[in-house]
Amino acid sequence: MFFIRIMNDMKMKKKLAITFISVAVLPLLLSGLFLTGKLRELVIRDAFTQVSNNVERVRKRTEELIKVPLDISNRLMNDNMMKRVAGQKYDSYVEVIQAYRAYTDIRDYLQQYKEISGIRVYAENKGALNNWEFIQPDESITTQNWYKEAIKQKGLVGWNLIEDERKAAEYLSLFRSFPLDSSGRKGVLVINVDKQHLSSILDQESFPTFIVDNQHRIVASNQAGGSGKELSDMHTSENIRSLQEGSYDMSVNGKASKVVIASLHPQDSWNGLRIISIFSVAEITRDANQVIRLGVAVITASLLFAALLVYASASLLSGRLLRLSKHMSKVRSGSWEAFLHIDGNDEIGMLSRQFNALVRDVNDLVHEVQETNHQKSLVEQRQNEIKFKMLTSQINPHFLFNSLESIRMEAHIRKQDDIADAVWLLSTLLRSSLETGNGKIPLSKELERVRCYLDIQKFRYEDRLRYQLTVGPGLQEMMVPPFMIQPLVENAVVHGLDNRAEGVFIKVEVKEISRGVQVNVSDNGAGLSADRLALIREELASSVLDEEEQRIGLRNVNDRLTLLYGAASALHIESEPGVGTCVTFFIPGGGSE
Template identity: 75%
Template sequence: MNVIRMMNDMKMKKKLAITFISAAVLPLLLSGLLLTGKLRSIVIQDASAQVGANVERVRKRTEELIQVPLDISYRLTTDNALKRVAGQKYENNLEVIQAYRGYTDIRDYLQTYKELSGIRVYTVNPGALDNWEFIQATDRILAQDWYQEAIEQKGLAGWNLIQDERLGVDELSLIRSFPLDVPGRTGVLVISVDERQLHAILEQESFQTLIVDNRNRIVASNEADVFGKNLSDIHANANILSREEGSYDASINGKASKVVIAHLEPENSWNGLRVISIFSVSEITRDANNVIRLGVVVISASLLFAVLLIYASASLLSRRLFRLSHHMSKVGTGAWETYLHIDGKDEIGLLARRFNALVKSVTQLIEEVQETNRQKSLVEQRQNEIKFKMLASQINPHFLFNALESIRMESHIRKQDDIAQAVWLLSMLLRSSLEAGNGNIALRKELEWVRCYLEIQKFRYEERLDYRLQVEPQLEEMPIPPLIIQPLVENAIVHGLDNRAEGAVIEVEAKRVPNGVLIKVADNGAGMPADRLARVREELAAAVEDQEGQRIGLRNVNDRLVLLYGASSALRIESDPGSGTSIAFYIPEAIRDDQSPDRG
């Protein structure tokens, strides 16, 4: 953001100079970056390939090394003499010593194979003795995870870092259970791999190389200080701790690094080992970085030379742009009648002509916006007039509601339920009038207000008034302006029922018609003569203010419909003397779908 702000504050001459310089130097810059980036990528790829080959070599050599204890474990676990010595019941220590001396296979294997550092057989045999070859499985040993895993895997080999009781050090060991001669008893064979042989495999590697078991414990490393530690203690990267095989990027100690992992899965084993090699990208890209720095020096020198040549050219163009900026400033002060004249058919000349066209278009747009705002203000004025006329007498609405509620409760106490119901309906109607805003409401809500008003009038006129509200169910949530139907119903009662002794029926109907919805309020009251009907239609069409002082007049409803939906939605009045009057209006489909009711 600071760079953008600095560029915006910079003079046009300098900005153009920087633009041209960037255009001239960009190919050179891209070429340098491409070449140096390619060089760096090749270096990393070669190093990755080399490390991958090294890891594969370590994996194969380690596999050859652990194949020795794996083969010997096959022989020992099928050796009946071993099973007999480990499992038989001894009467005294002399029998134990004689049996141990008579079985020499373990000592022979240790002397023959330099890959091994120890062979131990763990059994639960109360009469046996410990001689570092046959070891009594104590409760501590029985509770070890490796011992329990060996028993559970039933003859499969496992590889874990286990402490040699004789030497007191941890060693990579093969673990395998086998049945003894005694039914139901099992022994566990542990063959330790010589640590020196493992380290001899890794010490030739130039990058950090580790061999870890399935618990992420380091069983071998070309760095002696990490042997025996958990991998999470020195490398917290999740990719390294996972068991995925392959080559990928990682962040080690805050440095970009490459990690190569190979799995070692010995045959007939329930777990395996992983060979991990880690190298820092910065170490192998040192030469490539030197080339990149040299490229930066060359590019900087080229940029400095370009500044001297291009700055003069930028000055020529900046003068014409300054004229354009000056005229824009005049327009900013409100001088829309300004006209800019710049010679030339280049981009600056085209920009000047576009500027003139823009000024003209903005002037027209301002006029349209002003007209729209005037229409919107007029709609709000009509709406506010309705609310004002309906609530002019309600100086303190809360006091009025409380008073009505007191009257209603008193009517209930005196068993005047019809009066209580009428007071409650009046209270609801007044409250809904106060809550009506300038936004649209659902047709369902408007009809609730109409029903309250009709029930109040029905309380007044009793059997002389009846009404029917007919609306299609799918239109109940249709958005309409508030207080748009109730004034029509009030007009029907005032001009239809009061002049008809036998009463009247008020019908409110909302139904879907092509491309919109038709809402009609009709009565079978006294109707209007032709001259009166013509005068009403003329007053609505002439758009004059309602001068009769009514609370809600047809004039206000008609104006709001025309302002919101256009002339096609104006009130349509039909009336015959003695037959009644119907008032209808139309809401277009496109406008109705774009509006939503105000549920506040």
């Protein structure tokens, strides 16, 4: 049911597109993904087979190459003449030179076998001299790991990348110890494998291939600058250092790669070498990816052509439905006079004719409702205008009478003539009131009226009345309805000083908030009891349309705010006995409306 509901909510073209995708695109896409995966798998398997064969060939050729130094070392191990030259005691340097000159086997091996590039015999003999073949090992030699390991392994062969101090270069070298005499003294034989022969084995390899010793140092590589480096310096994974013979999947230089490793453990050797070949899956599948991209392009072009055909068929099928839908949209936007003509006697043609009849009936009904609403709106508009004028006119005599009474009482109590200032303030207040119409006035003018009223009241209450007017920046010229703030201030003076000998502080604050302007009139006067506050709130919440002969004070202000700005701008009163009262109202849009 859920699937049917979704399909029913779709447009005709989208339904046909989904059908096309389900029937043609998805099977083709799944088949393409399957064949692509198989092709990549086949390419990788062939490359792996090739690399494995190459690694095996490198291993065999390397094994053949190092057999030469291995055979030479076996001969020299049994060469008593070499041992005697290296270990006998010499009485003079002349005798040493003669012995070295007479022994030519090492030089003969170097000339006869191009697979080696050097032979060194290390033997401690105080009377001997150093030459190219026989060398007295100093501390820099005897402390090296390969030398210690040769002594430790007691004649077994070791293979490492060793520096030839005579040439200041590193070579893959065979090293092993041999007895100098029956006293137990030992020497160490080192034979260098020729670099060119070793490199020529790897030059034909198409993938990065290394020969690595057991210290994880590269003794030969088909990569430029690879020989002599640590295996980890070639941006390979640290895990490769511990891998034995086999094939592995890992990330090399951030690329998915295959690593094939073969071990080479020569005869009579305590350690061996590893041949490591690496190929990137991305490089191997590059050609296959090109074929795949070409296939994707051809398939995409075919699908686009098929999609165009489907789109054309869908357009022919859904064209009349689309015209009917557009006509409905016009009617929804208020164009009731629109008329739709669709050819044909099928369901769509019948639907269009019935829809035209419905539009005509609804149009007639809308005209009737609009006429009724227009008459009702005119009546309400007139009532609101009359109501607003009545509310505004009722305030002026109310506060003027209170002001005059304050001045009269002050003059009666103080019996002084300096009341001229109060009379001037009163005249200003009278003039402002008489000049005020039903329109809006600047906030500065309304606050000036409030200031005049408060100054007049200070003649009566003196230091018992203090006030503060605060206006936010840029709000002085804001347009507000007249007599909105002054009645609230008057209410704060009258009720705030009620039975309160210590006086009252009145604060008027006008500030801008996110959606308009907020006006606060607060005092620290006597406050209102909970019952009185509830009664005032109930009176303010009553309908603006209630008929009363007099509306003054809070109710008058509240009704005008509600008529002008809506219920959200009505007065909000908070009061607590002995603490004071705060009256707040809100003008949306900064009073510009």
